[in-house]
Amino acid sequence: MKKFIVALLLASTIGATAQDRITGHKFATRSEVIAQHGMAATSQPLATQVALDILKKGGNAIDAAIAANAVLGLVEPTGNGIGGDLFAIVWDSKTQKLHGLNASGRSPYDLTLEYFKNNGYKSIPAYGPLPVSVPGAVDGWFELHEKFGSLGMQEILQPAIDYANNGFPVSELIAWYMERGAANLQRFPGFKEVYMPNGSTPKKGEVFKNPALGSTLDKIAKGGRDAFYKGPVAKTIADYMETLGGFLSEKDLADHTSEWVEPVSVNYRGYDVWELPPNGQGIAALQQLKILEGYDLKSMGFGSAEYIHTFTEAKKLAFEDRAKFYADMDFYKTPVDWLISDEYAAERRELINPNRAARSVPAGRLKDGDTIYMTVADKDGNMVSLIQSNYRGMGSGMTPPGLGFILQDRGELFSLEEGHANVYAPHKRPFHTIIPAFITKDGKPWVSFGLMGGATQPQGHAQIVINLIDFGMNLQEAGDAPRILHTGSSQPTGEVMTNGGTLQLESGIDYEVIRKLVLMGHRMSWNVGSYGGYQAIMWDDKNKVYYGASESRKDGQAAGY
Incomplete structure (x- = not known):
């Protein structure tokens, strides 16, 4: 543990912030891209x-x-x-509404x-x-x-x-x-x-x-x-x-x-955050946000031990439900409305100890009932939030001849556990990690965003929302800021969380914060490269311009005209 803490201390001081920038955004690697007529952000x-x-x-x-x-x-x-496979959320400027597409096989x-x-x-x-x-x-x-x-x-x-x-x-x-x-x-x-x-x-x-x-x-x-x-x-x-x-x-x-589906949302401090329903994991981000809405995260401060602890404990609770209840809804009726409700969030919030990391948490009580992300916006106000993946990087290895x-x-x-919501069955869609996201404000589009990386995604989605709304970061900084990643939660394939999982923090978090988290019972580990790859477009309704952002963790670019 001592060697790990020393390594983490060095990493947290090297590259703790982006290069000095005269505009003063601590974590932003560059300015946001701003354009009037169209914007694209891809990896x-x-x-x-x-x-x-x-x-x-x-x-x-x-x-x-x-x-x-x-x-x-x-x-x-x-x-x-x-x-x-592919998932997408589309803001249609003609109908002024969001449309969801589940194109998973x-x-x-x-x-x-x-x-x-x-x-x-x-x-x-x-x-x-x-x-x-x-x-x-x-x-x-x-x-x-x-x-x-x-x-x-x-x-x-x-x-x-x-x-x-x-x-x-x-x-x-x-x-x-x-x-x-x-x-x-x-x-x-x-x-x-x-x-x-x-x-x-x-x-x-x-x-x-x-x-x-x-x-x-x-x-x-x-x-x-x-x-x-x-x-x-x-x-x-x-x-x-x-x-x-x-x-x-x-x-x-x-x-x-494929299937056209209704996106689902929670209101987080006046903003509506939208995800797609299962078989994807998007509602895990919504569950986390509803739990965290009960805390004054702004006063805790970005990067504080109190914030990181609270965020991690909320993630553990949401992911236990993810492991047990998320599946192809043609086979299992995941109670989405209940899982993202205020009442349920209040119940789950009571399980968080503000001073100690949980070693295990139960799934909730139900009432009856490597990847790419990209986003594009056009001159007419249409916006697309799209994510697509082979799973495990390049996929299965199965490369049919002559097709490329x-x-x-x-x-x-899929789980092989009989009776599990996500148990294997013929002609069934597996649990999916890839999720596009969208935020609206007062019924108007605000941010189309997403990021890559398996179970990193709902954790990252929640952090982007919190960075923008609670911590007041701009679109670029919200993605570049160091991320929290908790691993080892129970999985939809049947594995169960042991010893509270592992907390991994990207470089840029102070050593004293890491020390406090260890004393609170968090098992810490070092990780390079698993923190996702974020792209986003924001609509500024006052100035009628788009802002674009693409983070430095990938080879991506945001550009407009």
Whole structure:
């Protein structure tokens, strides 16, 4: 513990704040980007520029978001791609309301819980054919486009097709993650052909091409969503999976549908914070905020031991409910209204000891009843909050021949515990970690935001809201400020929290605060790289301008015009 405290002390003094800036925002790595006509914030600058190009051509925010997401699947395969799932929240300026899209895929019809039991599985493997569920992203694009799009899909997808065929220079962090992913995934047939064509993954600055993906995207652009879910592409996927002992079939792909859902919200100190209902984990952020609304966080101060302790204990309570009650609502009716209610938050708040870290906490009593994030806004006031992922970075490793992408491994997140809300079943959507978010004020759009990183996401969402509202940070500073990350809570796969989990703090937190937290009973650990990747757009209704932010933890960019 002494060695750890010394390391943490050094880390908390090195880089405790951003470089000195004359405007005085302590944690901001740069000023916010401000523009009148449109804004895009993605985790890779090439994708951001494509989004702006689409906006300048007369496309709207939805067109630009699809175009940027297609490019991200190519240039950042370490976090997303057309083998993965998608969720989105759209502010429609015409109807002045939010729309939610759940474009997550379901498990194979022919794979059963009995298969796992009979073959001795205690959990679903992280890689290979068994965790693969239907990829929902492409259908998500077409659902978004049909409801809101303006330009044709050929024009929208052409930038990604061109980059795939002509190549693009790989950026620093993505090159690092590709090398790391390949060490594990190159054992699977098809992976090397796409991502290691010269015997290794591309290095920083190396121009990389993926013509197979370009061909697949061209088929989708010309033939629509059925060009992916039916016909030769679907047959290639199904035949490949069958050859490797998988279960994903042509019928699984052909029967896939996305679902338009009503976003859910809580009011936090006069602001409405919106998330999507399960099978995602978004309401965990809302549960945390409702518990924390009962405390004067502003007077505690950002980075104080009192604030970090209170935040962590609220997170533990929300995540125990997340582990037990969040699942595909076609199979289990998660009582969302109760979980985010004032009454329930008050009950849960009573369990927090202001002086001591809890070692374990119960799930509540119910009344009956690596990833990419991006956001785009246009001149007409439309805003899109979109998140897309393969799960575990590059996904399952399953790389069907000639298609240029990896299938996701989201099915790993099913539980194999009979009776659990998230227990595996055929044609069921697994518990999902990826969540887009939105904030409105007095019925008007304010902030479209999100961040990446598994269980980091709801914790990060709550911290962004608190940074903006309680601590008065600007949009850039709210994302750059050092984050709190608690790990080891009970999981939707069945694992149970022991010894109170582990608290990890990003560099920038004072040593005396860390010391106080240790004395309060928190188990501390050092972590590098698990604090997420934030993008955000804010609408300033007074000046009629957009603010954009993209944090320094990723290779991203916010830009407008």
